[in-house]
Amino acid sequence: MTTSTSTVPALAATAEQMTCRGRGILAADESIKTMSARLQAEGIAANETTRRDYRELLLTTERLSDSISGIILCDETFGQRLSDGRTFPEAARDAGLLPGIKVDTGTTPLPGLGGALITEGLDGLGTRLASYAARGAAFAKWRAVFDVRTITTHSARANGHALARYAALCQEHGIVPIVEPEVLCNGDHGLAESARATHLALASVFDELELSGVALRGLVLKPNFVTPGLGAPAAPASTVAAATLEVLSGTVPPAVPGIAFLSGGHPTADACAFLAELDATTERPWQVTFSFGRALVSDALRTWAGDAAHTAAAQGALRANCRHAAEATSRPPATL
Secondary structure, eight states: OOOOTTTHHHHHHHHHHHTOTTOEEEEEOOOHHHHHHHHHHTTOOOSHHHHHHHHHHHHTOTTGGGTEEEEEEOHHHHTOBOTTSOBHHHHHHHTTOEEEEEOOOOEEEOTTSTTOEEEOOOTTHHHHHHHHHHTTOOEEEEEEEEOTTTOOHHHHHHHHHHHHHHHHHHHHTTOEEEEEEEEOOOSSOOHHHHHHHHHHHHHHHHHHHHHTTOOGGGOEEOOOOOOOOTTSOOOOHHHHHHHHHHHHHTTSOTTOOEEEEOOTTOOHHHHHHHHHHHHTOSSOSSEEEEEESHHHHHHHHHHHTTOGGGHHHHHHHHHHHHHHHHTTOOOOOSOO
């Protein structure tokens, strides 16, 4: 399967818009189960209405588009309407944001590999993508998950193949794929182990993307930073940036227009410091930006706490976090 050459310029333009400097991507695509747990942790009753109200709070934050280029939604939210009757994709466009959709259906264990995971969701994906495109989706997201302790060549290849099939289907339907191979930072591993696992994951993904005929100009990569595990001594931001750039330089082709990093559970200040150090490098051929979720929205959720009287304060917290992240993405790449 190859992407039609006639659609590549439009896909490339959208990918560049998603990762343009000074703006990043807001991940608001938690599953029903995960979002309900987060609401309950803040003392908020978890149901379809409160999940919608929370996502509406995020999307309707004034001047969000100053720092955010697009918003990733889950299937439930993508099909809901705001209190004013607009669909979420319509409201995103009205706010100057590109609407995106998470399309994977979660992970299951790969048999016989000691806990390595494979991401599911390819069955019927073409039909679902056609529906999302008709309802205004500009991009999609698929997340593959790797653990430093269990990643193998086979698990990297299997997930890379799934990511490539997903990406090819997205481009076939005029949707930019966010390709997200995440090496988790859970554990006490060191920087070298993280670098090894990230290199294996990324190399496998780009091998499979090439074999599948995916147009690299029309995708966005969403990787982890190369860091020690959260249970190990922390590394300086400059060290993280150097290690991350070394892995990216050895695996990511220059044709990729932009890389939007996930926060991976790191505190907001740390994730922004990593990004700022990486952004300051001059030898990278890609634009770098962020696609954070918890790092941007946790303060807003905690401030809101399900009370409409706190909406403005919650939106202020979100706007401040987004601006902080955006300030770390001011430099253009050396070449594109």
